[in-house]
Amino acid sequence: MPKDNVLETSADTQRAVEQFLYSQAEILDERRWADWLGLFTDDGKYWMPADPEQTTGERLPNIFYEDVYLMDMRIRRVKHPYAHSQMAGHRTSHTVSNVIIQSEDEASGGVVCTSRFHMVEYRLDDQRYFGGKYTHTLKKNEDGYNIQLQRVDIANVEGPFDFVMQVWL
Amino acid sequence: MPKDQNLDLGSLVEPDRVHKACYADEEIFEQELKNIFHKSWIYIGHESQVPNPGDYWTTWVGKERMIICRAEDGQVHVLYNRCPHRGALICNNLHGNSGNKKSFRCPYHAWQFAMDGSLRNLPMKEGYDGIIDLKDPQLQMKPAERQGNYRGFIFASLSEDGPDLETWLGGGKVAFDDICNRSPEGEAEIVANCFRIVQHSNWKIFLENQLDAVHPSITHHSTGDAAADMQKVYKKKTGEDAPMGYQFLADFTLPFEKWDSLDTIGHPNGHTVLEGYMGLRPTDAVTQAHEKVLTDAYGEDRMNEILDTKVHHVLVYPCLSVQPPLQQLRAVRPLAANKTLTEIWHFRLKGAPEGIYDRSLAYYYHVNAPSTMVNADDLNNFRACQDGLRLEGGGDWVSLHRNVGQDPVKDGVTTSVTGMSEQPMRNMFAAWKKYMTNEGSA
Ligand code: FES
């Protein structure tokens, strides 16, 4: 759970986490799908709850709740030559900010961090906006982090949504 | 595109084609609200959506904004969401509870209303002494002209007269029977989550698409392929079969012959059913547990009858798409000729095993959530249709010729000659024509 007082972490950790979050946003915007999948641990999940009060995605309606297999499927679909709704140019641009490390596990180096994002999406001569909060549970590896859980709470969670979300935010 | 001035409404619909103005013309859309959405029965919500006194949800009938709520005596009411004082919208949230007093309180001058809409109190009452009785009907929140409940599914009609709900539903009743019968208690319970998605297209395009058996393997080609690939990858990596959700998605690219073997049934009033057996009666442990609770409740013969019901998808015209075997319901709320809101729900079967709910939830997620890999391509097609239909040039008509004249009719009910027949579209337009030319519902 996020807390109001700021955790004292080293500048190195803060910087490493920020760089990781920026680069994950870059990967999405550049549609480097294999790299995206590579960010996650084997048991990693991408989760966008349907209700901000949700504490689990299990056995509840969610907007996104995907393990690496489902993410792999979404990638295959988006890349498929007959993904009609993806044929018109589709571009996104993320900005990530307000990175706060909520907890750090001294032993493993894993962190839970929150941040805020803005994303604009261009499709069919039209641009739309999403904004919200990321909560990342990151596991430390030799050269950085892997995502065990990426929770995404969007501001407009109740919708209504114009069209749907075809890729991750 | 404005309709040709010489065309009357009836002449827009021919047996095998309809005029594009039916989809694109704003005047015709306004006429549809009056003649169809205000005259027929419109689904409002499920009674389990408002389990406690004071609970409410808001929704639409045409452009009218409505409230469904539960009163202290347990009664469910459908009210217009409008303050009789100076007209403010009373409930400005999608849903909520009216609080300890079980009263709606208008945000403007604090008139308070009981959950049946009657005026309970207001500040500085004396200003009305000797002027108007506070019980006067014009000072109460107005209930829908008529309200009906079929097996827990609440409908309203904004017309004083017309057939009662059950008569009007006719062959469409199967949508709710087939949901409820699958519960050993004969009841469904709504899951209190509504996904709302706006389509940039006419409401009829959505309904027509639902029973269009030609489109899935084309529109959903990418998703079907990706799901089938992942079933293999999953099996290879884990040694286990992929979760059921992948099969739901892979099914979208069934070969044409499979879709061809289904039937669509056209009932009066435009209600249309897709019959066919989509492999929803597997022999896994969950299904066996379900069979057991149903057998205990109803006996084995009845259990078999219930689980073998061959209903895949029901359109209750003009407001619902229901998939009873997976407990999915999508309500259609037309906002403009080119704009339609869908309210998307799913249900639990009371007393059924948790694994049965998991199926419903998996379908709800994969097909109906705002991240759907299925409807993404549908919505894109709907938008493309709408953009094409509003063009002035390029032709005036929409073709509904496939298998026209070949679908056998018996006692006013049409059975498609093949699952691919454009019978569903023709059946809905037959009802459309009746409503729009004031011949009323059949
Ligand atoms: S408008 Fe509702 S109390 Fe005045």
Ligand SMILES: [Fe+2]
């Ligand atoms: Fe479809």
